[in-house]
Amino acid sequence: MQEEQNTVELQQQFFPISDFHTIMDKWSDLLDHNPTKNIYTADNDYHSFTFSYQLLGDDVLILHQKTHCYAKHRMELLPRHEGKFYTLKYLLNQNKSARLISGDDHYDMYQSTIALFSNYANYVTELPAGYHEENLQIVISHNFIDQYINKQHISHPRLQKIIDEPNDLMFLLPQAPSPIKSKIKQLAQTVGDPSSTPTNKLQILTHISNTLDMLFQLQIENPMEPSSLPVNVAQQVAEYLDDYLKMPFPGMDFLAAQFGISVSGLKRHFKQEMNTTPFRYYRHKQMQLAQKKLQGTKTTVSEVAYQLGFDNASNFIRAFKAEFDITPGRYQQQYSTE
Structure with a gap:
């Protein structure tokens, strides 16, 4: 009972990107705003947070947020059955796990978790007392998806449904692939930069579209419990990588999470079966x-x-030469003269 009394209950409804400043103005008594640096801050008896933002027209809003909870929090995000926009959320850092509840599904959220959902979603986040979190959220309009994303690249049926239909589904990966981690961390460093020029903003939009395209092309396996690990896990990982050759290497953490095995266990199994490393x-x-x-x-x-x-081509040339001791340009010349 005491624990319930010490729980901070909060509710917030999804709002369209165009309403961002209007919503922030309504909270002006609770928030300090530095418009020069694009930063909002708050500090009270229950929590403190700071978030920087980058607003790119009515199509993209980027939020880089750092939160500390002095008490236990239960935060509900309410759906908005009007318009269509999406949120991509990535946990950059945290000191404890958080719990996300969506319908009958419960998820433990850890560092490097990535989630995508639309404004039709309805979910609750439970944060323990003493919780620290740093996250990046990208709110994207459906117009942006239509203009910059090739929907034919969407490989997972759940992602396809979230993009195509109004629903409360959530796509969640407990471990984001390394290339996506890298792109999101680069993006977090640019948010709130008051020196951003139109050229910078165009680069940011391109960066976001590339990140989404990479996420949509992922070949996602259903994670398996370690107790049900198949004997041929190395072969399954190899077959997965065979379908992944047109994308950057996803990283060992991602592969291990996808196949329900530790990183060290995956390295050991793969070495035994394939006599090499997954990379x-x-x-x-x-x-x-x-x-x-x-x-x-x-x-x-x-x-x-x-x-x-x-x-870029330089990285490709370096990788090709390391593999075959010849540059790709020279190889192409030799092949054409044979």
Whole structure:
């Protein structure tokens, strides 16, 4: 009973990006605003938080938030059955696990958890006393999805439903792939920068569309319990990576979470079965695919690099040369003269 009395109950409804400043103005008695640095702060007996924001028209709102709870919190986010927009949320840092409740589903949220949901979602977040969290949230309009995202890239049926239909579904990954982690951390560093120019903002929009595209193309397996780990887990991971060659390596934490095994266990099983590491297996297969693409003389080195998920041609050239001791350009020349 005492615990219930010490729980802070909060409710907030989804609001469209265009209403951001209007909503913030309604809370002006509770928040301190530094418009020069695009930062809001609050500190009371129950919690303290600070968040910086970047508002990019009516299509994108980025929030970089740091929270400390002095008491236990129970926060409900209410649906808004009007319009269509989405939130991508990533946990950058935390000192304890949090619990998210969506309908009959309960999730324990840890550092590197990533979630996507629409304004039709209705969920509760429970935070323990003494909880610290740093997160990045990107609110995206449906118009942005239509303009910048190739929906044919969406591979998971739950993601497809969230984007296509009004529903309260949530897509949640307990461990984001390393390339997505990297992109989100880069984005967090830019939020609230008052020196942002229109060129910077265009780069940010491109960065967000690339991050979403990467998320939508993920081939997600249903995580398995460690007790039901199949004997051929190494083969299953290898087959998964075979379908992943046109994207950056997802990272060992992500693979381990997807297949319900520890990172050390995955490394051990894979080494025993494949006589190599998951990354070396992936890179070798990826460079073999690059060879085949380069054999078509009309395909440039830069085009192949882009098709295989590299950020730039230089990194691709370095990886190809490390694998075959020849640059991709030289390899293409030799093949065309044979």
